[in-house]
Amino acid sequence: MELESVVEEYLYHCIAKGFTPKTLKNKRQDYKQLLQFLKNKRAVTELESVTVHDLKSFFREKQKDGLQATSIQSLHKMIKAFFNWCVSEEYLKENLMKFVESPKLPKKILKTFTVQQVQSMINAFSFKDYLEVRNKAMIAMMADCGLRAMEITGLKSVNVKETTILVYGKGNKERIVFISPVLKKILIRYDRLKKEYFKDEIVKSDNYFLSYLGTSLSHVALYNVVLEAGKRAGIEGVRVSPHTFRHFYSIQSLMTGKLDIYSLSRLLGHGDIGITQRYLQSLTDEQLLDKAIASSPLMNFSKKS
Template identity: 65%
Template sequence: MVFEDVLEEYLYHCMARGYTQKTMINKRQECKNLKIYLKEKRGITELESITTFDLRAYFRIKQQAGLQPQSIVTMYKMIAAFFNWCEREGYLSENPISKVVTPKVPKKVLNGFTVEEVQGMIEAFSYKTYIEARNKAMIAMLADCGLRAMEIRSLTVENVKEKTLLIYGKGNKERIVFISPELKKILIKYDRMRKQYFKDKIIKEDCFFLTYLGTGLSHVSLYNVIKEAGKRAGVEDKRVSPHTFRHFYSVQSLLSGKLDLHSLSLLLGHSDITTTQRYLSSMNNEQLIDKATSSSPLMNMKGS
């Protein structure tokens, strides 16, 4: 089978599964890079002609070019997803990617937000204008619900319920996230200002969080809001991003002792609990001591 034809079918398969535009751009780019390499450097245009040696050579070139291990692993996952699909579809009897070894990625411990920093970022915005109220509500929701950037940007008015959020995550997977009373208080004020601001304006997209023009927020716009929150709150030497808020939500949920790892995994929309377990390894010593103390059998025997 012609490699290019199978690639095209695979990409349409991914689109049908509801992958985000950003994910599709990355997949197309990596598939294109592999296609060019195989054709120009190895003289391969047929899917069945691709061997493990060809793929090892491809990743070796990436390493020699100075790419970081994490970048190579990310590329590997995208290419592996294609070949695994080919095997499932019966296009390949043997999977050439199965014996390709990826470089080890050094473990980096994320320096997460403190409770005081998150509180400061929420309080950095007021209710004086629609944009200020919107920013406050977004920061509060990120901290209290652990949403991905794509999830908070695509959240619709219809999916903000009385006590829950209906979220469509990676692969368009549906899940329910709960709204705490503290977050609800902020959302009520924001929604009131949102309705007032757009009373005589045209809303162009059905997003809960809108720009002043009535359109949904772009990826860059959301990041700019978060960066501004960190700047106003004086957060330094930390990555101020949606993922760090997601990390904060996860760690605080585990520290509280009110959520088990499986429940947290469902709320985060993780397909594999091992992804959620990584948040445990990012806890600092002080946080681990607090968790150990609260779960101490002897401490819990007091007053029993």
């Protein structure tokens, strides 16, 4: 069976499953690299002819080319997913990728914002005009809901309800996050100024957060808003980015003791709880001490007596 044809069939399967254009683009690039390698370096063009040695050789070449471990791991997942599908379609009896090791990533401590830093970044923007309140609302929503950058820029107005937000995450997976009363106060003022700002303008997008022209926001635009917030608040010693707000949200949720890690994983839209567990590495010794004291059996005994 021609390998290129099977890959193309799999990509249409992914389209039918609702994968995002970005994910499909990455898959096409990864599979193109694999096909070219197998054809040019291993003289393999048939699915049944692919061996574990061919696949191991492909990843060795990527390492020699200087591809970072994180990129190789992502490539490994993409190719493994394809071979899993081949097994499910009974094109192959087993997934050859289970015999190909994925590189181990060094464990990094994910440093995150403090409560004071986030408060300063939210307060860095005012309610005086549309752009100021829009920026305030985006920073507040990232901190209070833990949304990804793509989820903020792609958020539709119709999906922002009274107390909930319907989010479409990676792979177009749906989930519900909740709007706290504090965030709601900011969103009410944002909605009011947004309506007033665009009352005589043609709005060109149904997104919730809009540019001053009424168009959707790019990832770069959101990133620049976060950088501006960090600059105004004088944030130092931590990476100022949209993703750092997800770390902040995760740590704060765990610190309060109100959320268990399984519930947090659902709210973050993680497909694997192992991803959520990485955020635990961001806990400082002081935060761990606070959690330990709060969960101490003897301390809880004294509260009841």
